[in-house]
Amino acid sequence: MTPQTPGAGAQPPHEAAADPVVLPTSRSDRPEAGHGTRLDPWLGSYAERAHGMRASEIRALFAVANRPEVVSLAGGMPYLEGLPLDALAEMTQHVIATRGTTALQYGSGQGDETLREQILEVMRLEGIDAHPDDVVVTTGSQQALDLVTRIFINPGDVIVAEAPSYVGALGVFRAYEADVVHVPLDEHGLIPAALEESLAALTREGRRVKLLYTVPNFHNPAGVTLSAERRPQILEIARRYGVLVLEDNPYGLLGFEGEPLRALRALDDDGVIYLGSFSKTFAPGYRVGWAVAPHAVREKLVLASESAILCPSNASQLAISAYLSTCDWKGQVKAFRELYRERRDAMVSALAEHLPGASWTVPDGGFYTWVKLPEGLDAKAMLPRAVTARVAYVPGTAFYADGQGSDHMRLSFCYPTPDRIREGVRRLAGVVSGESELVSLFGATVAPRRDDVQQPGPDVT
């Protein structure tokens, strides 16, 4: 989404047929593309960690991609039109009218106790048995990622993560100067043998591996799910190497078939920090997520959170709490599952119809499919052409810490309607086909590689 004009997020995208898309023409039009200019009088004052902070080169493209005429298969925005807005409005009115002096006041650094109890109910659906004291409410689970990294990572420490991995987590890890080592996944998720091999090699090299970061369910961006069989294996390996598991699970309840899998945290109380969020199962605009952590870790998280923001918003927490206690939140999750399943179906059938030279994952839940382009194509190099053709995606390089991924793209099916998804894939197919012709005539396109991930902005959630 990146900088939205007010109200823009509220409108379903629509076509403005005659409006041509004009791309930013030069780097100098985009001051945010650089990480400092000769005009910055404070250039010499930044901390080491700030040198890695720069806007990604695709950021300006995404600003264009947010225009209504572009079908964005790039963002991770949930589709909120299905929410009962009038009921939510009444509910919010009631919260302020009856509990206003609490909702508008500072609150506890750890989060509202009633909400923490309700979060236990949510997590029980994935087999997690916890105590309200174990829960820390955060400003979206992104803040939890930040806090966990803050309390564990010294510069140069290693975080092991899937290949590919969530771009927002990679951004946090880079901000704390962690070294990310990617471990392959397949259609059943992270591969235990590959994890073991990586940890053994890192141990031999004397590296300090602090965390295993994983998105076990409906992976962002890969769309795969860690199988039930592999879960205890992954935990056993992590335990053996003394590595804390960071389980990031925003999509776990959004499976299209059957019951949710048991969370890693449900299998191991002491070795896992679990991150949850209401952003995908309800709404991101309140910025309410949470962490469940072993006791001593939880204490540090609370202190770190108080240092970072004093306390999470009571207004947001009480709204979420009222939603959970007065609305049919399980029915809403079910409605989202059906909505996103229909869009997944539209996506994969359109891919089969229009992109026969590519391959892709067929996710059992969540928001994303991971597409491997036909041989020789570079997703990043192709992006400007795609945006000109009024379709946007996230190039695979965004999801690696080491410049891999140029042959992949992430396609999101969460926000556009099925018709728009089909239209977007058709446009994409035109671009791919044009690129393929160029490649067959002139050889592979090459985009400049970077050895670190850049920050594409909050749209790529």
Added chain:
Amino acid sequence: MTPQTPGAGAQPPHEAAADPVVLPTSRSDRPEAGHGTRLDPWLGSYAERAHGMRASEIRALFAVANRPEVVSLAGGMPYLEGLPLDALAEMTQHVIATRGTTALQYGSGQGDETLREQILEVMRLEGIDAHPDDVVVTTGSQQALDLVTRIFINPGDVIVAEAPSYVGALGVFRAYEADVVHVPLDEHGLIPAALEESLAALTREGRRVKLLYTVPNFHNPAGVTLSAERRPQILEIARRYGVLVLEDNPYGLLGFEGEPLRALRALDDDGVIYLGSFSKTFAPGYRVGWAVAPHAVREKLVLASESAILCPSNASQLAISAYLSTCDWKGQVKAFRELYRERRDAMVSALAEHLPGASWTVPDGGFYTWVKLPEGLDAKAMLPRAVTARVAYVPGTAFYADGQGSDHMRLSFCYPTPDRIREGVRRLAGVVSGESELVSLFGATVAPRRDDVQQPGPDVT
């Protein structure tokens, strides 16, 4: 406030006369007092920066101090009973009903553009002329403190700050392993000659001074205001030494007499990062603050904020925006000024009546007075006795990075009613008088000193 029971913040404190206050008896009752135990399996995994994170010893006392029978002169909670809750409830209802899919969606990392324009109007009252692009909306100004420190401070860098200084800022500075060097203030605020002397000495020592952190208006905790005469002098000195000024101004509009002073940022666009907040002038529960920074610094702040939280809450921002556009916010600020002036008057007249052996500042605005105890008394050592006598304050040591301040305490007059303030000061006088007798009999009390600030929790804002 620290961990609140739901709804507790909504109730004005009242007396439960017969209820004795029982203090936590031993350290082992308070697991949060330590920074890790032998039982923490991850003790060896924490980052260096996490070793400084520990709950303060006074934290458990504050949990007790939140009981209704205790007059808390400790917290920095604004008094919200005066807000027009029904109108705010209607307003919130309208925001969700009419702009729900924006309010509940992800937003821009920099913050809602309309709100950023409205923030310019607020700042214009202090002479600030800025552009909406210069503003970054944050999760309370605490997050802005965190982000500024994150992008500028390497471990060992120096931050110069007033003596005393805001405890929440000191906590952030410690979290990033800055060295805080205190510079004295007097009744006219930070002393220019002392600043010059400190910077000269630090330069001679080869230290890297990155920031001057200052609360120019109605200082927390000192209650003093930087005079108009000194403002350009301070800026000139900072500029000469290449030090960026971090102007933290949550209370600037809450002066009891006359017009707001011109902000430091109004006098210098390039050398100042300005932090503002709606927490004291409206309500902290939405967690909306902001930073205004030089262009290149602002870009880094946005990237750092996206890494930390993706984006601030649209629900909160749209609520604040609606408040500013539909309610008489200037009238509300005026009402707060009158309310707090009356409480300041109650505080200083009670001090004059009951604590003749002490001295204190008489603030022209804001929430706090800074009290110097009679010779030989130690505010931290005395605190358990005070809480037993059903009155709480924050010992002066919380406001120094170096263990100074044991002869001072901060008294807040923002939250309790004038009657309760008088009652609180009377109780305090009883404690002081008892302590003074002990001192005259047995010599000065001594509390254990620490060479770093500990984190007392979000109540000490």
